[in-house]
Amino acid sequence: MPDKKAVLHLLIILTLLTACTQTREIERLGIINTMGVDISEDDQQLDLTMIIFQFDDQAAGLTKTLIGKGNTMRAARDDASTRSAYHLVTGQLKYQLFGKDAAEQGILRYLNTFVRDATTSETMLMAVSNQKAEETLSTGQELTEINIGQFLYGMIEQEEVENKIPRSDLQMFSRTQFAPGQDPWLPVIDIKEELPTMVSMGVFQDDRYVGEISLKEAFYLNLFLNRIQPAPLELTLPREPFKPYMPGGQEDNGNKEDLHIKIQLKGDTTAKLVDKESLRYQVDVKVKVRLDEFSEVVVVKNEKVAELFEKEIAKKIKSEYESLLKKLQEMQSDPFGFGKLYRIQKKDGEMTSDEWRELFPRITADFHVEADIVHYGTIQ
Template sequence: MPAKKVLHLLTILILLTACSPSREIERLGIIHTLGIDVTDDSQQIETTMVIFQFDDQAETLTKNISGQGKTVRGARNDASSQSAYHLAAGQLQLQLFGKEVAEQGVLPYLNMLVRDANAPDTVFLAVTNQKTKEMLDTGRELTEISIGQFLHGVIEQEKKEHKIPRSDLQIFSRTYFEPGQDPWLPVLDIEEELPAMVSMGMFQDDRYVGEISLKDAFYLNLFLNRIPPAPLELSLPREPFRDYMPGHEDMESKDDLYIKIQLKGSTNTKLVDEDGLHYQTDVKVKFRLDESSEVVVVKDEKVAELFEKEIAKKMEEGYGSLLKKLQDMQSDPFGFGTYYRVQKKKGEMTSDEWRELYPDISVDFNVDAEMIHYGTIQ
C-alpha cells in the first residue's frame, strides 16, 4: 500500500478516536431496567428507570427515577434533568410495559430500542399487570437487591429451566415480522408480597390480547423448541392407579393424583390438509417420575405404560385446550400460519389473511410419552 494512503488511514483513525466522548463513571447513571407507561390522561409517556450509580457519596447503589414526555427519549431526558447523573442505556437488561401500553401496541418502543446502538438486542421484555412505576417502586421496598436485577433474575431462571420460551428483543422482533406467527412476553405482578412471573402474555402482532398459564407456556416452549429435562407438574386421574397404591382402601377418597416429572422432548408439525386447514403435531417426550402426592409402586412395565398413557392423554388435552384459548384470542404463537404460508405461491401471505383463516384450523396433537426410569415413588 502506498505510504500516502497509509498516512490518510492513520489520520482518520486518530480523528475518530478523538471524537469518542468519555465520561467519568461517577457521573453516569447506568440504566438497568426501563418501564414504560402512559399517563392517566393518555397524553404523555412516563418512564421509570432503575439506574446504577457509582458515586461513593450515594446512599445506595441503585435508584428509581421517573420522567414524562411525548416520546420515550423525551421522558428519559425529563428524568435525566431531575438527576445529577447522565443516563446511559448501554447496560439495559430489562424493558417493561404497563398493560395499558401493551394493549395499545409496543412496536413504537421497540423501534426506539432497535435504533439505539447502545441497547443490546438480548434485553428481556415483559408486561406488568399494573403500571410499571407501581411495580418498580413497590418491588423496590419488597426485595433486598435491586428490583431490576430481581425481575431479570426471575425471568432468567424460568428460561434456564426451560419452563418458558425466550422473550428478548431479538425473539420478539423476529416473531413480529414473521407473517403467520405472533409474539409472547412474560407477565409480572406482585404475588404473596413479592414480585413474580404469573403468566405468559399473548400478542396479536404487537398488541397484548390475553394471557395463558405458566403450564401452558411450558407446552408452548416444548412446541417451539427441543428441550432438555425440565420440571413439570401434572394432575392425573387417581382411579387407574388405585391397585398400585399400598393401603389405598384406608385412604381418603380423592379424584386426582398429583405428580412431578422431569420431561424432555420435541415436536414435529405438518400441514396434512391445506384446503381443510388440518394439521398434525407429533409430540415425543421422555420423562422421569420425581414425586407423587401418594405412594405408587411402579413394579413392572404395565404400570409404567399406564403412566405413559395417562400423561400422554393429559398433555394432548392440554394442547387442545391451549389452541382453543389462542384461537379465541386471535393469537398464533405456535406459528401454524408459517406452515400454511410456505405452501402458498412464493410463500406470500399477509397477517390479515391469516387472521381470517386461523379460527378455522384444526390440529391433531399426538403425544408419545416414554417413561425412562421407574420404581416406588412418593
C-alpha cells in the same frame, strides 16, 4: 527502515483520532438498567420509569429511580434527565417492563427506539405488568435488596434456563412480530406476597397484548417451539387406573379422584399442515419422562405399570394441548406459529397478519403424544 514521513503521518492520524474520542467519567453517568413504560391516564402521554446505576461515591445509594414524561421514549428520557445530575446512557439496559395499558395499545413504537440503538442488547428481557409498570418497579425496589431490574431479569432468565418458558427477549419479540403467521408472547409480572412474581404468560396479536395463558401452558408452548432438556412438570391424572398398584389403594382414601405426579420431561414437537383446504394440522409430541414423586404411594415395579403411566401422561398432555389451542383461537393469537406452516405452502409464500386472523380460528390440530418412561421403580 520505515519511511520517516509515513511514520509522521501515522502519528498525526492517531493523535487526531484520539482527540475525537468522547470520554465520560463513570461517576458522571447514570447507567439505565431497567425501564418501565406506562400510558398516562390524564393526557395519554408516555410515563417512563427508569432504574439507574450511579457510581458517584457522594451519592446516597447505588440505585436510583427516575420518572419522565413525553410523547416519545427519547422525550420522556430527556424529561427525566432534567431531574438528574448524571448523563443517562442505555448501554446496560437489560430489562423492559410494560404496563398493561401500554401493552394493550401496542409496544412496537417503543421497541423501535431500541432496535435502532446499537448499544441495546438483543437479549434484553421484556415483560408485561398487571399493575402500572411504575408501581411494580417502585414497589419492587423497596421490597428487594438488589436492583429490581436485576431481580426480575434473574427470575425470568432462570425460568428460561430451566426450560419452563420460551425465550422472551427483544430479538425473539421483534423476529416473531414481523413474521406473518406467528404472534409473540411475554411474561406477566404481578406483586404477590409483597414480591414481584411471574404469574402467567401474556400473548399478543402482532404487538398488542390480548390475553394470558398459565405458566403450565407456557411450558407446553415451549415444548411445541423447542427441543427441551429435562424440565419439571406437575400433572394431575385420574386415580382410578392406578388403584391396584397402591398399597391399600382399593379404598377410596377420602374419595379422592386424582393422582398428582411430579415428573422430569424432555422432548420435542414436530407439526405439519396435512390438508390446506380444511386447515388441518398434525402435531407429533415425543417426550421422555422420569417419574419423581406421587401424591400417594404407587408401586411401579414392572413394565405394565410403566406403560399405564405412559398412556395416562400422553392422554393428559394431549388434552392440555387441545385446551390451549382452543383458548388461543378465542383470543386470535397464534404463538404456536401454525400460520407460518400455512404461509410456506402458499404458491407465492405471501400472507398478511389480517389474512391469518380470519383463518386461525378455523384450524384443527390432531395432537399425537408419545410418552416414554425412562426410569421407574417404587415411587412414593
